[in-house]
Amino acid sequence: MLQVKNLTKIYDGGVKALDNVSFEVPKGQFLVVIGLSGSGKSTLLRCINRLIDPTEGQILWDGEDITAASPEEMRRIRRKIGMVFQHFNLVHRSKVITNVLAGRLGYVNPAWSLLNRFPKEDMEKAIKQMERVGIADKADQRADELSGGQQQRVGIARALMQDPNMILADEPVASLDPVLAHSIMKHLEEINKSDGVTVLCSLHFLDLVHRYADRVIALNDGQLVFEGYPRDIDDRKFKDIYGRDAERVG
């Protein structure tokens, strides 16, 4: 259970990216965050694993206050939260297997990282996860030699290496074509359904929202403007979320 209470983020320049946002995510839910570009979706997701420190408010995860965690506790919390990015954020010059293994860094002793060594179990686990997302044959290639869809699978495998209880996906399919988008979303859905991992995913296309979301929240200008089920988004709600002049596509 993830509880977000009165979350506010004001950037150094004075931009209010999140304005008093509160919502709850039960364990195992597929929650989709929608909203225009710049509405605060990315900031919200990054506040949850504290890549960005919120200005005010509280985030409780299974009763533990993420916002008050010390660096050492943060390391322990972060390793249970996988993250998938719009631009994949792979280390281009490293091999695919190294990128996947990086998901274990929250567990591995830093002194061992200095020697660039991972335990044998992790190596086996990495191969298993790459098989799961269908890129096992690419293990020894450089990450930037892969196509976009393959790179995102590496990103998912990396998140899976963390044995996550929750995955934050920040527009995971925004830089992919519709066919690839569905295949990536299916992987996330499969992880959600069979492993019971909570997924928070920001999306742009409403057909994807209808197809995959258990529940939807919408942000507009940093404020929570909608919270409910995908079927509840009718034309009136749509205009509330995306503004008067918006037209539906897809």
Next chain:
Amino acid sequence: MKDKKSSPWKSIQIGFTVLLVLFIYAYGFDVTKVNLEELRSERRQESLTRVTRTLAQPDIITYDKERVVVNSPLYVPCPSPSNLPTAEPSFAYLVIEPACANPGEAVQVEGFNFPPNITGPIRFVPGNDPLNVVALGRESIKTDGDGHFTTSFVLPDRLSDEPQHIRVTISQNVGAPRFSQTAKDTWDKIIETVFMALLATTAGTILAFPISFLAARNLMKPVRSPLTSIALSVLGWPIGMGLGFYIVHQIGIFTIPLSENIFINLVSVVTTPFVFWFAFRWAMPPEEIRIPTPSLRLTRIFILFIAILIAFFGFFQLAGLATNISLSMEKSLGSLGFLATFLFQVSDILRIITPALGALATGGALASFLGRIGQRTAEKNPAASVKTINFILAALAGATIFGLSGWLVEWLYQIGRIEYTFWYPVLIGAGLGLLLAAFTQPKATLPTGMVIYSITRTILNALRSVEALVMAIVFVIAVGIGPFAGMMALGLHTIVSLAKLYSEQVESIMPGPLEAITATGANRLQTIIYAVIPQIIPPYISYTMYRWDINVRMSTIIGFVGGGGIGFLLQQNINLLNYRAASTQMLAIAVVVASMDYVSSVLREKYV
């Protein structure tokens, strides 16, 4: 778009700018004393031609010479009875016509049986002795294909009743060409130069690598810690360094009697890595899901400490082993003796840097340990008590910093008054610490990273602005004239300039992977290893190559101030006006720099 109208104001502006530029250049000409008058003068042109011609003939190849000296007598002026002795018949001979003349008159000199197509001086030998080394005149002859020549020679104003001589000297190359002594010396020195550059670049790269992370804004900006933690770290550094140095030094003393024996050396060098590795593995399990209990943690720290002590013992033993091997090898190796010397020097370096390493490691470890305790204290305790703790610790830390700076001032300037260099600084430091503690929120974090960043940058910029040539002067005083001083100077300059270039590369990496690796729960060290280093390897290699290139060029002139290398020879020859030798050295520099340039560009293309 605005339409451009030519306003008179704009024209005036342009005119004024042109005038200003003219004025600036005129002043520049005056200051740099641009003067072509000198160039036109006969004297300058003559010496320029001479030097250029000499420079164009580098002294590289030489031959064994065979000299043929032919003397032929004549009278100046003509004696009344002409009783000229006939020339001794020899292989090559001269015929002088007439056989006597007055000073200022010309005689016809004809030579036969000389080597064909060769030039040589023809000179007048005063006095009766044909072997007289003193000779007059600067004329020269050139033989034709048959070894014959005819020339007219104006007699100098040397009168004698006895016969004097005209001498033609021919020197001929015999045997195969061989390298001249200058070429050999140049070769020796150019090798020295290249290796000076190699060592300087290596040392510089190794040290610049970690420093570059401290000077990278994007890595340092997020580093923030509460005052309690900072103060404790500041206290931890000097205490840890002192402690570390003392302990490692003691180990060194303990090792001395043991290191005499090559057998003990061997055994300990082989066994210590294993002991260290097992202890390390036990104390640092690769992966842990559960949080270890405090007592387990303490035991681990203790075991690790023992393991590190053993490792340092191993270091000393390694140094001892290297010394012993080098001493026993020295006699048997012969021309490869430099390998033994190398081993000996490496062991010496090991022996010197081991205590320093120990001091640094212990200082860093204690500082980070205390810093962590400080972090915990600031987080877990109520604000009021944190504030009290902050007052005490900040005062102590301030006093430590200022006390140490005061000690440095005392050492530099030898003021000799303890209240100025110790007590007042300590009091001021403590006061500043108290002020800092009073004005910061007890639990607020301070930008530690940015402070370290600024200090590192300042030191780098200050050192970088000192040319390697100037540094070499200092090092010549420290370690004596020679290539070692030059290497140290180049190395230091390499560290500071590479650290800056590297850090700029770190600042320009893609932030995405950094974010992704941080999100997996990696700590700062892991983030650097897995997200930063893979991104910066290509520019690092490229910059290192470039720096090696610069170092080769710099090392050619560092000898001007006594830093060893080819510059020393070059400067010496220029001062002795030995331009042919200087030309050889310049040629060597050009060849080395050009080939370095080529090699580095090929390597860069291949690996970057």
